[in-house]
Amino acid sequence: MSGRHRGGRCTASVISEALRVSEGAGGLIVTSSQIGYALSLALLVPLGDVLERRRLVSRLLALSAVALLGVAASPSLGALYASVALVGVTSAVAQIVVPMAASLAADRERGAVVGTVMSGLLIGIMLARTVAGVLAEFGYWRLVFVFAAGVMAVPAITLRLILPLVPPAAKTPYPRLLHSVVTLVRTESLLRRRMALAAVGMGGFTVLWTASSSLLAGPAYGYGPAIIGLFGLVGVVGAAAASVAGRLADRGRARQVTTGGLIVLTGSWGVLLSAGRGGPLGLSALMVGIVTLNLAQQALLISHQSVLYRRIPHARSRVTTALMVSAFAGSTVTSALTAALYPLVGWAGVSALGAAIALIGLAIWSLELLRPSPAEPLADPSADENVRAARTSGGRADRSHAHAEETAHAEIRRVALLDDYQHAAHRYAAWDSLPEGTHLTSFSEHLGSPEEVIAALEPFDVVVAMRERTPFPAEDRSLRKGAWQQTVGRDLHGARLGVIGLGGVGSRVAQVGVAFGMDVVAWSDRLDPGHAKALGVTPVSKGELLTTSDVVTLHVRLSPRTVGLIGTGELALMRPDALLINTSRAPVVDEEALLAALHAGTSGGAALDVHFTEPLPTDSPWRSAPRTVLTSHLGYVTADAFEIFYRDALGDILAYAADEPVRLLTP
The missing domain is CATH 1.20.1250.20 (MFS general substrate transporter like domains)
Structure with a gap:
C-alpha cells in the first residue's frame, strides 16, 4: 500500500x-x-x-x-x-x-x-x-x-x-517450470x-x-x-x-x-x-x-x-x-x-x-x-508424470526381462508423428521435453503406398502412429442451403435394436438402447446369456436378430472368424428398411455386397465410421452411395483419447531414452 x-x-x-x-x-x-x-x-x-x-x-x-x-x-x-x-x-x-x-x-x-x-x-x-x-x-x-x-x-x-x-x-523441476x-x-x-x-x-x-x-x-x-x-x-x-x-x-x-x-x-x-x-x-x-x-x-x-x-x-x-x-x-x-x-x-x-x-x-x-488463435483446451503435457505412470503400470515387471537391457541404449534423434491431419499432436503432449537434440517431424498428409511409407520413415528412430479423422458436418446440409425439415425420422421407443457383439462397447450401446425404450436383442458366438439378461437384453440367434431388428449395430473385434460376418446372405435376411451401423472394423462387412444392396434399394441404409481404405479416396464409390451416413473413423477421435495416446507415447519415448523401456511387446 x-x-x-x-x-x-x-x-x-x-x-x-x-x-x-x-x-x-x-x-x-x-x-x-x-x-x-x-x-x-x-x-x-x-x-x-x-x-x-x-x-x-x-x-x-x-x-x-x-x-x-x-x-x-x-x-x-x-x-x-x-x-x-x-x-x-x-x-x-x-x-x-x-x-x-x-x-x-x-x-x-x-x-x-x-x-x-x-x-x-x-x-x-x-x-x-x-x-x-x-x-x-x-x-x-x-x-x-x-x-x-x-x-x-x-x-x-x-x-x-x-x-x-x-x-x-504438476510435478515439474523448477528450471523446467520456468522454461515452460x-x-x-x-x-x-x-x-x-x-x-x-x-x-x-x-x-x-x-x-x-x-x-x-x-x-x-x-x-x-x-x-x-x-x-x-x-x-x-x-x-x-x-x-x-x-x-x-x-x-x-x-x-x-x-x-x-x-x-x-x-x-x-x-x-x-x-x-x-x-x-x-x-x-x-x-x-x-x-x-x-x-x-x-x-x-x-x-x-x-x-x-x-x-x-x-x-x-x-x-x-x-x-x-x-x-x-x-x-x-x-x-x-x-x-x-x-x-x-x-x-x-x-x-x-x-x-x-x-x-x-x-x-x-x-x-x-x-x-x-x-x-485470424483467430486456437482456443480449445490443451492437455496436460507433464512428461514426468507420464513416465512415472508408465513405470508404475508395468515398468518394474518389464525391466526384469533381459530384452529391456538389450534394447534400451539406442540413441533417439528423429521422431515421426504419422497422420497428424488436425495438427493435434502438439496440443496433447509436451514434445519439447524430449531429449535435447531430438528432431520431431509431424506428417499432416497421409502416406499411401508401402513404398511411400518406407521412403518417408526410413530416417526415423521412433514412429508414433495414430490415425486422426476430421470432424464431419452433421445432417445440416439442407438447413444450410435454406431448406427446412426435409426428412421424417423414426421413433426409437419400441423399435428393436440388434447388437452383434456384447462386449465392452456393445454392452454400453445396448444400455443406451434400453434407456430409450428400445427392445434390445443380442447375438455373438460367445454370448453370455447371464450378462445379456443383466443388461436387460434378450439373447437370440443370429438369424432372428437380422430378420427382426430395425437397427443392427456391429461391435466385434476383427479376426478370421469375423471377416465377412455380414455378407450377401446376411444382408438379404435384414428388413428392407433396417439400418446397419458399423463402428468396429470395415472387413466385418462385405463391402461390395453392402454397396449392391444400397443401390438396389434392399437395404434401408448404413452408417459407417470405418472403411477398407483410410483416408477414404476421393473417387471411392462410398462417397456417392445412397442412404449412407459416413464418418471418418471418429470413434476414437476425442480429446481424452488423444491425451492418453500422446502422453503415453511420449512417456514411452522418454522411458526408452532413459534406458528403462516400458510396455514392451516382446517380454
Whole structure:
C-alpha cells in the first residue's frame, strides 16, 4: 500500500525528508518495490502450479505482513530498501490466488469466480489509494505500513483456516517450470496476443492514475492527498464490472467482452480529455472517465484470464506469470512516459497518449478477429508424470526381462508423428521435453503406398502412429442451403435394436438402447446369456436378430472368424428398411455386397465410421452411395483419447531414452 501526494509531494518525498536523505535516494524506494514485484511475477508465481497453494498463499501473506512491519520500523534507508523489495516480492501473492480460485471453481462458473476475485483485488487497490492518502495527510508515514501489515495478517490467518488443501497441478523441476513459461509464450499465439492486450490495458490504466494525481494536485483543482485519495472510491465502481465480465465469459462471450472492453477503453479517453479544463464539468468528466476506463480494464483482464485458463488449464499460474509480466511491462513503460510527458504536454497530451495505446489494442484485436488463435483446451503435457505412470503400470515387471537391457541404449534423434491431419499432436503432449537434440517431424498428409511409407520413415528412430479423422458436418446440409425439415425420422421407443457383439462397447450401446425404450436383442458366438439378461437384453440367434431388428449395430473385434460376418446372405435376411451401423472394423462387412444392396434399394441404409481404405479416396464409390451416413473413423477421435495416446507415447519415448523401456511387446 502506498500513499500518494501530500501537498503535491509523494510519500517517497516524505520518507526522504524524515530519514534526511536526498529526493533521488528516496525515489529508489518505489524502484525497489517494482524490482521485487517483477522478480516475483517471473520467478515466484509459477510455483503455484507445482506447490500446495493454500500453504504457499498463507505463508506469502504472513511474510508480506512481516515485511510491511519491517518497512515501518526501518531505521535507515538501506533497511527500508530491503523491506520494500520484500513487500514487492510478497505482493505477487495475488497473482497466485487468482489461478488457484480458477482451479477450485467448476467449469460453468470459473469466469464468475475469477471475476469476483479480480473485483476484490482492484477494489483493494483503489481503497488502498484512498486509505493511504488519508493516513499520509493526517498521520505519520510509518502508520501507513503498520496498518497495511494488519490488513495482510487477516487473510493470512483466515485463508489458512478456511481454504481446503489445493494440490499442485504438476510435478515439474523448477528450471523446467520456468522454461515452460517461455515455451508457452513461444508456441501459443493466443497467449501472445492476450499478453499484448494486457500490456495495452494496464498501460492505459497506469497513464490515468499516474497523470490524474498531478492533475488533481495542480492548478485546475488544487486538491490535497486526502481528497485525491478519495478518487480511488470512484474507481471501485468500475472494478465491479469484473464479476459481470466473468459471468459473460462463462456463457461463451469472452470475445464479445474483449471487443466491448477495447471500444470502451478507447472512448473513455475522449471523455477524460475534458477533465483538463477543471471546474464542475471537468470534474464530472474525470469521474465518468475513471469509471469507464476501470470498467474496460477489468473486463479486458477477465476476458484474458478466462480464455487462457480454459486453453491452458494445467499451467494457470504460469499463464498468469506471462500475462502479468506483460501487463507490468506495459505499466512500467507508460508510467515513465507519462511522468516525462506530463510536464511538457499536460493533461491533453497524456490523454492523447492513452487514446493511442487503446487504438494499438484495437489493432491487435482486429488481427485476432481476422485470424483467430486456437482456443480449445490443451492437455496436460507433464512428461514426468507420464513416465512415472508408465513405470508404475508395468515398468518394474518389464525391466526384469533381459530384452529391456538389450534394447534400451539406442540413441533417439528423429521422431515421426504419422497422420497428424488436425495438427493435434502438439496440443496433447509436451514434445519439447524430449531429449535435447531430438528432431520431431509431424506428417499432416497421409502416406499411401508401402513404398511411400518406407521412403518417408526410413530416417526415423521412433514412429508414433495414430490415425486422426476430421470432424464431419452433421445432417445440416439442407438447413444450410435454406431448406427446412426435409426428412421424417423414426421413433426409437419400441423399435428393436440388434447388437452383434456384447462386449465392452456393445454392452454400453445396448444400455443406451434400453434407456430409450428400445427392445434390445443380442447375438455373438460367445454370448453370455447371464450378462445379456443383466443388461436387460434378450439373447437370440443370429438369424432372428437380422430378420427382426430395425437397427443392427456391429461391435466385434476383427479376426478370421469375423471377416465377412455380414455378407450377401446376411444382408438379404435384414428388413428392407433396417439400418446397419458399423463402428468396429470395415472387413466385418462385405463391402461390395453392402454397396449392391444400397443401390438396389434392399437395404434401408448404413452408417459407417470405418472403411477398407483410410483416408477414404476421393473417387471411392462410398462417397456417392445412397442412404449412407459416413464418418471418418471418429470413434476414437476425442480429446481424452488423444491425451492418453500422446502422453503415453511420449512417456514411452522418454522411458526408452532413459534406458528403462516400458510396455514392451516382446517380454
